[in-house]
Amino acid sequence: MSIAEVAELLGGPKILGAKISTQLKMADAVDHGLPTDSLDRVKIILGLSDAEVAHALGISLKTINRLRKDPNRYLSSQASDRLYRLARLFQLTHDVLESPESAREWLRSAQIGLDNRVPLDLMTSEAGSREVEALLMRIEYGVIS
Numbered sequence: 806m807s808i809a810e811v812a813e814l815l816g817g818p819k820i821l822g823a824k825i826s827t828q829l830k831m832a833d834a835v836d837h838g839l840p841t842d843s844l845d846r847v848k849i850i851l852g853l854s855d856a857e858v859a860h861a862l863g864i865s866l867k868t869i870n871r872l873r874k875d876p877n878r879y880l881s882s883q884a885s886d887r888l889y890r891l892a893r894l895f896q897l898t899h900d901v902l903e904s905p906e907s908a909r910e911w912l913r914s915a916q917i918g919l920d921n922r923v924p925l926d927l928m929t930s931e932a933g934s935r936e937v938e939a940l941l942m943r944i945e946y947g948v949i950s
Contacts, residue, residue, distance in 0.1 A: 806893070806896045808826065808828055808830075808831055809825070809826055810896050811831070811889070811892050811893050811896050812824075812825035812826075812831065814846070814850060814892045814895065815839060815843040815846065815888070815889070815892050816840070816842055816843045816846045820840055820842045820843055821834060821839070821843065822840070834885075835882060835885045836882050836885075837879070837885075838882055838885050839880050839884075839885040839888055839889070840878075841872040841873060841876065841879065841880065843880075843888060844858065844862070844869070844872070844880060844888055845873070847888060847895070851891070851895055851909055852909050855869055861887060861891055861928060861929060862880070862884045862887045862888055862891075863883065863884065863887060863929060864881075864884050890928060890931075890934050891928055894928055894934060894937055894938060894941075895909075895912065897938060897941055898911055898912055898941060901941045901944055901945045902944075911924065912924045912925050913925055916940060918940040918943065918944075919937065924937045924940075
């Protein structure tokens with residue numbers, strides 16, 4: 806998984822406004838706030854509902870609807886960080902499982918290696934995201950999970 810792949814998932818240069826090829830550039834974009842169009846793009850690619858996206862980003866449905874009314878709006882740095890985390894872990898899941906359909910299904914299903922928790926639910930925190938990532942690495946390298 807490369808930062809360029811994650812940037813493309815978030816909309817690439819067309820939506821992000823610049824080519825993002827380094828982690829530092831992504832950090833700057835997240836700190837500034839990602840465009841609302843990035844949220845909609847990730848939502849569609851992951852097959853999430855507005856309620857699921859709102860939960861994952863820690864914002865309300867009203868906030869999402871308000872952001873959509875103004876195409877020039879940006880997410881807060883906190884919501885942007887969560888959106889980046891969601892996109893990054895989806896890309897990692899896609900790389901490990903080798904298909905977007907399998908990645909979407911895996912992220913929505915309880916996983917034994919996560920104490921029967923759903924990865925999407927854990928991705929709201931850095932600690933939970935790290936657990937999801939660790940499980941994916943164990944799967945990738947054939948360690949019993």
